[in-house]
Amino acid sequence: MAKYRKLNRETRVRRSILSSLTKDVLKNGFVQTTEQRAKEVRKFVDKMITYAKKGDLNSRRKALAFLQNDTVAVNKVFNELAKRYETRNGGYTRLVKL
Numbered sequence: 011m012a013k014y015r016k017l018n019r020e021t022r023v024r025r026s027i028l029s030s031l032t033k034d035v036l037k038n039g040f041v042q043t044t045e046q047r048a049k050e051v052r053k054f055v056d057k058m059i060t061y062a063k064k065g066d067l068n069s070r071r072k073a074l075a076f077l078q079n080d081t082v083a084v085n086k087v088f089n090e091l092a093k094r095y096e097t098r099n100g101g102y103t104r105l106v107k108l
Contacts, residue, residue, distance in 0.1 A: 015050045028054055029078055035103070036083045036091070045107065052103045059102045062092035 017024050027047070032054045034041045041051070054076070061069035065088065073084050095102050 014053075015046055017046060017050065029076060032058065033077050033080050033083045036077075036087050042108065045105070048105050052105065055103050056100065058087050059091055059095055060100075062087040063096060065092065 017027070019027065028051055031041055031043060031047060031051045035051060035055050036058060041048070043051070058073050058076070061073045070084065070088060073087065074081070077083050091102075
């Protein structure tokens with residue numbers, strides 16, 4: 011049984027979609043998409059914020075690799091969001107149904 015949603019896509023396409031949605035959430039603070047994609051993106055956004063809270067070079071490189079070398083999104087996560095969520099242990103995102 012898969013621990014992730016396949017979203018009816020090939021692996022490389024699914025990874026690209028999730029990476030792009032993650033970048034949008036980190037840059038804008040929200041994204042409007044389907045419920046299944048949103049639930050899957052939540053995992054990656056939380057992982058990026060956790061990387062930022064660690065703050066070391068390896069974590070920054072992992073975030074850059076997943077976010078397709080988008081330095082704007084990575085800098086925002088590491089400089090702003092890490093400080094905002096430094097006392098919280100998880101659950102950084104929230105889904106709102108429209």
